[in-house]
Amino acid sequence: MPSRSTARLAALTVAAVCSAASAVVLTSPAHADTVRIHDIQGTTRLSPYAGQKVTDVPGIVTATRTYGSSKGFWFQDTTPDDNPATSEGIFVYTGSTPKVAVGDSVTVTGTVSEYVPGGAASGGQSVTEITKPTITTVSTGNAVPAPVVIDAKSVPSRYTPQGDTANGGSIDNLPLRPGKYALDYYESLEGMNVQVKDARVVTATDRYAELWVTVKPHEHRDRRGGTVYGSYDSQNTGRLQIQSLGATADFPKANVGDTLTGTTTGPLDFNQYGGYTLVADQIGTLKSGGLQRETTKKQTRKQLAVATYNVENLDPSDKTFDQHAAAIVNNLQSPDIVSLEEIQDDNGATDDGTVDASVTVNKLIDAIVAAGGPKYDWRSIDPVNDEDGGQPGGNIRQVFLFNPERVSFVDRAGGDSTTAVGVVKEHGKAQLTASPGRIAPADAAWQDSRKPLAGQFVFRGKTVFVIANHLDSKGGDQSLASQYQPPTRSSEIQRHAQATVVNAFVKDILKVQKNADVLALGDMNDFEFSDTTKILEGRGELWSAIKSLPRSERYTYDYQGNSQVLDQILISPAVRRDSFQYDSVHINSEFNDQISDHDPQVLRFRP
The missing domain is CATH 2.40.50.140 (Nucleic acid-binding proteins)
Incomplete structure (x- = not known):
């Protein structure tokens, strides 16, 4: 995001x-x-x-x-x-x-x-x-009207009415039905003094001194205390944003699974950054839920471990290198291949034409070694200046880290920022024409967006193709609490075009070698149930491995009270047959002191 x-x-x-x-x-x-x-x-x-x-x-x-x-x-x-x-x-x-x-x-x-x-x-x-x-x-000195208690019984299970097609899909002029729809219920309380009691935190406190709670403790609850967003038709109606009318310095620093015990009271407002918001003049006491950061299993000698991790605009001036390194070494157990998203160039957001990121990457590699991890090697392709979106001047890109003691990279010359990588057949096997190489960088689908990075690896004599992605963000989509229902997801247009290009490239590999091990991974900026994912999966060319987890564990990102999937590892049929193991390693999204807003993903399999 x-x-x-x-x-x-x-x-x-x-x-x-x-x-x-x-x-x-x-x-x-x-x-x-x-x-x-x-x-x-x-x-x-x-x-x-x-x-x-x-x-x-x-x-x-x-x-x-x-x-x-x-x-x-x-x-x-x-x-x-x-x-x-x-x-x-x-x-x-x-x-x-x-x-x-x-x-x-x-x-x-x-x-x-x-x-x-x-x-x-x-x-x-x-x-x-x-x-x-x-x-x-x-x-003066009059009693304030008693607050309306918002709880599981008062909030309807249906989220919103269908918008009026005669009015462009707007719900503005529809009669409010607060007993039937959650958004209508909240609207019927706009401006009134309201209260929540013993409310569980479902999005951690952010830098803006805001958090989200749920008044429905059993609604799509995940095992760590959050609320899972599992489909467009299964909204979490009990979500409510909490801000403060007092000093933000006193605002509780909460993690997912914590509880605001007692009462939190104030007027019910509406804002563009979350919709209905309780602006609290009285905030409950924070009770810790004891949430701990997860650690994945170590890969066996015969397993290849591949991870994807969005490090959120990492550049040399950041103070998070040691923390990211410790996460990769300890929480991710030093995967053999790590696809990094949002690696910025060597002077970060300074927009002076710099595109090289070797200082950024090597600083992270050195920090990994200092944390007790392997001396990773790396491959990437610098983007054309200011053509890949993201923070202006930052020139974010995907980078492959790999442990040369466990896996080798097949270097093939010819890959650059504007040359498209292709697939050829050699000795009956699929090979990339350039490694690393960028997929169709001139295609309109990638305008002002990150181009996929393809690389060819060898593990224990077996070739593995890895495609690192960072698809177009959801910026510009209407919010879930929009006046237009269902809300328009305008960002899907470009993301669908990008998914089509990636799927076509995977098809090219599988046409040459049906049993090729292919991984398309990264920050897909869309849900595992989305049309974007369906396009990536195609007719079985790929499958999103996060769907191997129980529904209550399918999330990589926490936004406005919804634990949801943005980061994915999609696998070809050959990998799917290899008794793989998948883990969404929750080290960031649920915590107020996160070093990235994304949780890394790890896949272990035997090529």
Whole structure:
């Protein structure tokens, strides 16, 4: 997944930055002199009063936001209606530090706005707000309305209604059915004071002081405490993001499987980086689940161990070399071949034309030796400057590390950044025309994206073909909580084209040698059940070996409360027949002190 910029750090201190450019102007009823909050919120996602002025709206202040660019406060009606679809709370955008306090009884006059965090082009849902307010304090020191408890019983098992095809697939104008759909339930509480109790952490605390919990402890639970994302039709409805209204320095540093014991309370907001979010003015006490990093089995003398590991924009200035080395030596047990993704050039993100990565790679190799591992050799091909996507100036690429005491690399001249590798037949066996070589680097499928690196290895006299991949990221896809349901996954277009090219190359090998041992591995940026994977697999040319694991263990990445697969090792029929062993080694994705956001994958087999 793409790294998030420092701009997001500022953005995360706000849940809904009020911006005229992002406001949705709607046709609404005639001006109303006095309305209640539930009238403004209405029975759909869009207020019937959007764009209109409302006068003397009453309520009790439940929370204030005094930081960031979205200063304001939430207030809530103490006289609710009897319609579960209408929220009784709303955010008031003041633009400066609000001059009210929690417990104040106020009336608010202002303009109703539908603000879309991230802008309308993001496809996100909108937040109903009152802007340009005039605030009158009626009394102070009042009791705050009791929070609505969000739990396994209250959240429906179905995630979202189907979007309205007449409205481009949007759910904005559909009547809310909070008893049937989870997204409708959360929307019916937008702006209200809510609470979760004894909630298990399902995504670790990140650099932006946010984490995810589940209110459904048994929903698709994996054995380490996370929540597995197993199909597009099997959403995890109990996920909820937690942020803090207080100092982020005090925010708990949680791992997956930990628990926020007691109560976590605050207004329910919506933002572009996770959807519905409990912005906590009271956070439960963190109880450790005792999660430990995994260690895979050591390969036997006759087994070839091949790993893939996304080291997340590694460059010589990083402080993580020793940790990555220790992970490769100890947790991965020094695989014979390691395919690395996101190796940056020798000066990292400095965009001065440098493409060589030998300093980066050799620094890692030296750290591996210092950690007690083998002296790996390596092969790679430098990309054309600024043509492979990733962090600007970083020139990320895939790199093969291999242990020359266990495996040899077949070097064949001719491979460079722009020359396509091919397959030929020699003595009845498949051979690469260049090793290492890049697969179809001029194909449009690889525009601004990493080109696959193919290499030919020999282990105990047997040839093994390894194709290192880093397919196009999911950047630009609509979120699971999008106003469009199902959300559009626009990034699939390029990824499908890339998968088609990779599968065609594997076919070329298997046409020459039916029983060839072929591995296509790396950060595929897509799920094991996705169409991308199905295209890679083709008609049996490859098979994603992570599917050999129980469903509860199929994950390599943790995003917004979903433990999911992005990294894969796909194997040819000959490898599949070789009694292989597969392991997703969980050392990063579940931890707040991760050195990469991906878990490495290891395959052991006997060629």
